Amino acid sequence: MPQDLCLLSDDCPSLRFNGKFADLAALSTGDAFALRPVLDEEARARLDSLPARGTDTALVVGGNGFVGAHVVARLSRDPRIRMVLATVRASEGRDPRERLDMTLRKYKVTDVVPEKIEVFDATPVKSRFGLPAARYRELAEDVDLVFGCATSNDYDIPYLGMRANWFGSLLRLVQFATEGKRKHLTYVGSISSYFYRDPDDFRRPDSWWYSGYAQMKWVNGTVLRWLARDNLLPVTLCDAPHVLGATDLGADPGKTYSWWRLVEIARSIGVFWKGAGMCYVPVDILADTLTVNALADRPLSYLLPRNRVPYDNELLAELLAIRLADWPQFAAQASREVSRFRTAPLLSEDIGILIRKINEPPTVVPPGYDESWCDNRRLFELYLSNIRFRDVRLGAYRR
Secondary structure: OOOOOEOOOOOOOOEEEOOOOHHHHHHHHOOHHHHOOEEOHHHHHHHHOOOOOOOOEEEEEOOOOHHHHHHHHHHHHOOOOOEEEEEOOOEOOEOHHHHHHHHHHHOOOOOOOHHHEEEEOOOOOOHHHHOOHHHHHHHHHHOOEEEEOOOOOOOOOOHHHHHHHHHHHHHHHHHHHOOOOOOEEEEEEEHHHHHOOOHHHHOOOOOOOOOHHHHHHHHHHHHHHHHHHOOOOOEEEEEEOEEEOOOOOOOOOHHHOHHHHHHHHHHHHOEEEOOEOOOEEEHHHHHHHHHHHHHOOOOOOEEEOOOOOOOEHHHHHHHHOOEEEOHHHHHHHHHHHEOHHHHOOOOOOOHHHHHHHHHOOOOEOOOOOOOOOOOHHHHHHHHHHHOOOOOOEHHHHHO
16 A cells, blocks of 8 residues: 555544545545545455345434435335344434434334334444444444435535534445445435536535535545445445435425425515426435345446436426526516525525536436336425425515
8 A cells, every 4th residue: 555645534544545635635626536545455355355245234324314214214114124223313302213203203104114123322423423332343243234314404514614524424434334244335425516527616615506515425425436436345326316205295304405495485476497497306216226226236336316307497387376587587586575695595506507517417226227206297296285385575574
């Protein structure tokens, strides 16, 4: 191993990079090669000595999130999985199991096998997930499949504010995947990482869309792509698009998401902007895709489950019974009628341009995966029936 390679984190001694701040160098220049890792020789030798990975036990890190809870439920239903382990932080006087049960009820997830699920208090933002050393080693020897579903969705935090927790979380997951049994690691990234493609993208100031969150997902995704390309670890990066409710229920976090905030503004002012609709994936399809791929004999190293059938915002305008306008007209009217505090971050970019960027990558799912779920009209009728909108115009909001 070259002597100039070094660790980025003491929590991940198995990976070496060309510099202590390889991630910052990569973001400063847009140079993905700056993030190309090398597997420590001891870790490589250990992995080479292990038998093929199994599918007996799955660990979902971030099991209490919207995506994580659905992944837990989907894994629990699979007969090839004996046990699903889920990390959930205890909080608000509730233990981890209570919190997971509350999340499943919130999203009306009833197709679950509770006796196959073990929930425990742990977090990837701490060394060894915040577990005692003995418990961590026990997990490393038991787990076959790892699903990284924990993340921050705060677009106001710069990358440096996310680095220790969320880039560090990826490195801790990678380290865990090198210890004990041979494992397959699946990580849920974000299609917002596609905002960073050209050198000029990396020189832009931070904004709501070109955010520390998107930068973190680009960094994490770049490391995983290298791990897969160089055949260092069995990993899958899933760049998730906008995640909407399940195909049968339609319940999702709603206006927590930027997309639904924009739809609420459009409904309030009676105008939607012309152009292509944002790509999306229902949460049950995402969870199923992740599971099917991880359990395959040869899992794909990259996934992008999304609506293969495109749609236009004309569909949403029709369902909302509002008119269409060009983006400048929509943005100007929204800025006049809605509080700047609510609109300025969301309208800081031409959304049509951003949507074209994230709609460009093609769908990638396991071979033979059934995509008949993609009925845009039916699904958006379902989603809109589940969202409770407010009138966010200035006069209405003040009342």
